[in-house]
Amino acid sequence: MEEKKLHIIKQVGLMYLKHGIRNVTMDDVATEFGVSKKTLYQYFNDKQDLVSQVIAYFMEDPxxxxxxxxxxxxxxxxxxxxxxxxxxxxxxxxxxxxxxxxxxxxxxxxxxxxxxxxxxxxxxxxxxxxxxxxxxxxxxxxxxxxxxxxxxxxxxxxxxxxxxxxxxxxxxxxxxxxxxxxxxxxxxxxxxxxxxxxxx
The missing domain is CATH 1.10.357.10 (Tetracycline Repressor, domain 2)
Structure with a gap:
């Protein structure tokens, strides 16, 4: 997995734990990492895809x-x-x-x-x-x-x-x-x- 994408997944997981999934929007994520939403959507299709990948990562966390x-x-x-x-x-x-x-x-x-x-x-x-x-x-x-x-x-x-x-x-x-x-x-x-x- 690309290093930038992996970094986003890890940090978004922490954001979800702190604020809840519903309260963290794609705009919040883009702002947090200083990227445009267009760039964010190169990694994730939509919020559901982001949530799915975050959960999948943490389920496999060593x-x-x-x-x-x-x-x-x-x-x-x-x-x-x-x-x-x-x-x-x-x-x-x-x-x-x-x-x-x-x-x-x-x-x-x-x-x-x-x-x-x-x-x-x-x-x-x-x-x-x-x-x-x-x-x-x-x-x-x-x-x-x-x-x-x-x-x-x-x-x-x-x-x-x-x-x-x-x-x-x-x-x-x-x-x-x-x-x-x-x-x-x-x-x-x-x-x-x-x-x-x-x-x-």
């Missing part, structure tokens, strides 16, 4: 990739995910998804499907790994547990349903409560012992 580059055991990998969650919370604005749902429903559905797939696959692989290492219970059904985790993330933690407030969902302490609940449900005695060492 900083958001939860795969551990220095993998240890399955519990180490869970703490790597926790580190990524802390990073995401610093930049995430839940209103963005709500705007996508109202204004760009097809794009919103794509984001949800991607989240579903990633959460499911990452959880499924982590569960299999932990079971093989003797850190997670051998009687677990990875498929069922992974789907339950997807449901918790996409339904229970969705502020639309009013189960939890935004300030709770966007708190790392809240994530730690969920992590603790999850680990005590799936770990063997050996796994709990290792988990407690990691959190102390």
């Amino acid at each position: 900083e958001l990739n939860v795969h551990n580059p220095n993998p240890g055991n399955a519990i180490d990998d869970m703490f790597h995910i926790r580190h990524k969650v802390a990073y995401i919370m610093k930049m995430y604005n839940n209103n963005i998804e709500m705007e996508l749902k109202r204004t760009y429903p097809i794009l919103y559905q794509k984001v949800r499907e991607t989240k579903f797939k990633r959460i499911y696959e990452n959880t499924f692989e982590n569960l299999k790994k932990g079971i093989n290492e003797g850190l997670y219970r051998s009687d677990l059904e990875p498929t069922v547990v992974a789907k339950l985790l997807v449901g918790r993330t996409l339904y229970t933690l969705n502020p639309d349903y009013g189960i939890f407030e935004d300030y709770e969902i966007n708190s790392l302490a809240f994530f730690d409560v969920i992590l603790d609940y999850h680990m005590h449900a799936i770990c063997t005695a050996q796994g709990i012992e290792y988990y407690k060492k990691r959190i102390n």
